[in-house]
Amino acid sequence: xxxxVAMVARLxxxxxxxxxxxxxxxxxxxxRPLAGPRSPAIYNQGSLLSLTLSHIxxxxxxxxxxxxxxxxxxxxxxxxFGREFLPLSRSxxxxxxxxxxxxxxxxxxPIVGFGTKPTLIAxxxxxxxxxxxxxxxxxxxxxxxxxxxxxxxxxxxxxxxTRVELPLAFPVILAGVRLAFVISLGxxxxxxxxxAPTLGEVIIAGLLSSNTAFVLQGGVIVAIIAVLSYDALSxxxxxxxxxxxxxxTAT
Amino acid sequence: MIEIENVTxxxxxxxxxDDVSLRVDKGQVAVIVGTSGSGKTTLLRMVNRLVEPSEGxxxxxxxxxxxxxxxxLRRKIGYAIQGHGLFPxxxxxxxxxxxxxxxxxxxxxxxxxxxxxLSLFQLEPQHxxxxxPVQLSGGEQQRVGVARALAAEPxxxxxxxxxxxxxxxxxxxxxxxxxxxxxxTGVTVLLVTHDMDEAMRLGDRIAVxxxxxxxxxxxxxTLLVKPATDFVDNLVGTADRPFRLLSLRKVDDVMExxxxxxxxxxxxSTSLREAYANMLWQGREALPVVDASxxxxxxxxxxxxxxxxxxxx
Numbered sequence: 124x125x126x127x128v129a130m131v132a133r134l135x136x137x138x139x140x141x142x143x144x145x146x147x148x149x150x151x152x153x154x155r156p157l158a159g160p161r162s163p164a165i166y167n168q169g170s171l172l173s174l175t176l177s178h179i180x181x182x183x184x185x186x187x188x189x190x191x192x193x194x195x196x197x198x199x200x201x202x203x204f205g206r207e208f209l210p211l212s213r214s215x216x217x218x219x220x221x222x223x224x225x226x227x228x229x230x231x232x233p234i235v236g237f238g239t240k241p242t243l244i245a246x247x248x249x250x251x252x253x254x255x256x257x258x259x260x261x262x263x264x265x266x267x268x269x270x271x272x273x274x275x276x277x278x279x280x281x282x283x284x285t286r287v288e289l290p291l292a293f294p295v296i297l298a299g300v301r302l303a304f305v306i307s308l309g310x311x312x313x314x315x316x317x318x319a320p321t322l323g324e325v326i327i328a329g330l331l332s333s334n335t336a337f338v339l340q341g342g343v344i345v346a347i348i349a350v351l352s353y354d355a356l357s358x359x360x361x362x363x364x365x366x367x368x369x370x371x372t373a374t
Numbered sequence: 375m376i377e378i379e380n381v382t383x384x385x386x387x388x389x390x391x392d393d394v395s396l397r398v399d400k401g402q403v404a405v406i407v408g409t410s411g412s413g414k415t416t417l418l419r420m421v422n423r424l425v426e427p428s429e430g431x432x433x434x435x436x437x438x439x440x441x442x443x444x445x446x447l448r449r450k451i452g453y454a455i456q457g458h459g460l461f462p463x464x465x466x467x468x469x470x471x472x473x474x475x476x477x478x479x480x481x482x483x484x485x486x487x488x489x490x491x492l493s494l495f496q497l498e499p500q501h502x503x504x505x506x507p508v509q510l511s512g513g514e515q516q517r518v519g520v521a522r523a524l525a526a527e528p529x530x531x532x533x534x535x536x537x538x539x540x541x542x543x544x545x546x547x548x549x550x551x552x553x554x555x556x557x558x559t560g561v562t563v564l565l566v567t568h569d570m571d572e573a574m575r576l577g578d579r580i581a582v583x584x585x586x587x588x589x590x591x592x593x594x595x596t597l598l599v600k601p602a603t604d605f606v607d608n609l610v611g612t613a614d615r616p617f618r619l620l621s622l623r624k625v626d627d628v629m630e631x632x633x634x635x636x637x638x639x640x641x642x643s644t645s646l647r648e649a650y651a652n653m654l655w656q657g658r659e660a661l662p663v664v665d666a667s668x669x670x671x672x673x674x675x676x677x678x679x680x681x682x683x684x685x686x687x
Binding site for chain 1: 422424445446447448449450453455456457458459460461462463472473476506508519522532
């Protein structure tokens, strides 16, 4: 791999992030000026590392579940037997996107209680549309000669799906997953308003006690994770697309 | 052997293929020619059941194509299409191995077959095996497409405008290669094209289709001298007819003893059309004929060729 400026910058960001998570006290002098005179500069109401891990965990779980359902749905509505459900499934995914996550949290809490669950539901609903739309695009824009050849060679419907259609749609589906994942990373902070253990806790604690240092460290950790995972998924996508001789379509 | 018996295809009230019967003998090359919308591609696609006939039946080697599931039938029939349809995420070797793989051949047999086919299509196996389709030229992609169609040693090869996407020079080479490979494998070929020159060049028999019907099914010479309808007459090109007739014959057919003095020599396998053009261009009444080693074996005269270009009595 070429060591470009961008690669060095990413590496530095990653090292700084890990250093901050494992030894936050090292950074105290840096954050001291932002905290009030009698307030702590480093978040002290829980472990930053475990909050980060659960933040990422919740995001991955929600994105993964949304990906499985969206791709399955996209596959069904692009088969002959499921084509009539295409408009219906589109509207369902669209509705998921139009609900503001805060509203979903507010509605979900009375049903499933406080904690991680309402956050997972909100992120899951929010991730459905980008993955579904991209999976649909990937599966419906395959070159017609390739589809025709796959049928003409004597592949069964299942073989065409698993050996030709999904592999070819993979980069486009991945682009949808990347979008959903990054949006969810940011949105997950709101989950702390209903007691989900995410980095939102740090930000909210900072806002409540007028401690800018808290707000900043919570926000920056989320931002760095978002940027790094966006880049990593983009690189994966490019690699997959290059193999296919087909440019990845970003949405 | 392919036997198409009274096959009709309707979409609603629209009859696309209308009561067509056609027989292609083992080892023959049959070409279906027609304008777009004549139903020629639909007819071809009914042979491997990519389209199901509304009426009639199709037999391959005497067996009804409906006797087995469509996907199994297709594995026994080679299929090559315009724009090759290679799988972009698979290597050349994996593409060619598609049907043998589906048919459950063992690894060693597949590898051997892939190398054999690559060599047959003049693609150095070592060099091409692990490439991806995007890394090949148009002509190479097309050859891999045909190699893939022949991979499982089918008795029948269906081709839908296989050379449509190639430029004229590569197309001529691809056509020669196809005839060469057809002779080596003895495969029965059914090919669809809208290009009459291509049909004349490749077909042992040519079926002319118009509005869903086969209006004439005959060998190329008969098509030229005894067109069944005005439509066929038009299609074979009234002005080009003598030259097309000549392109079906070889120098061998009219070679005479004696040596023409001077002029660029031709070979016995040269088409009469080409020999005739050479004579006109060089302003000569006769050209010497030489064998592959360059030794003179006779001559060919302008007058003899002209007689063959005339409408037979």
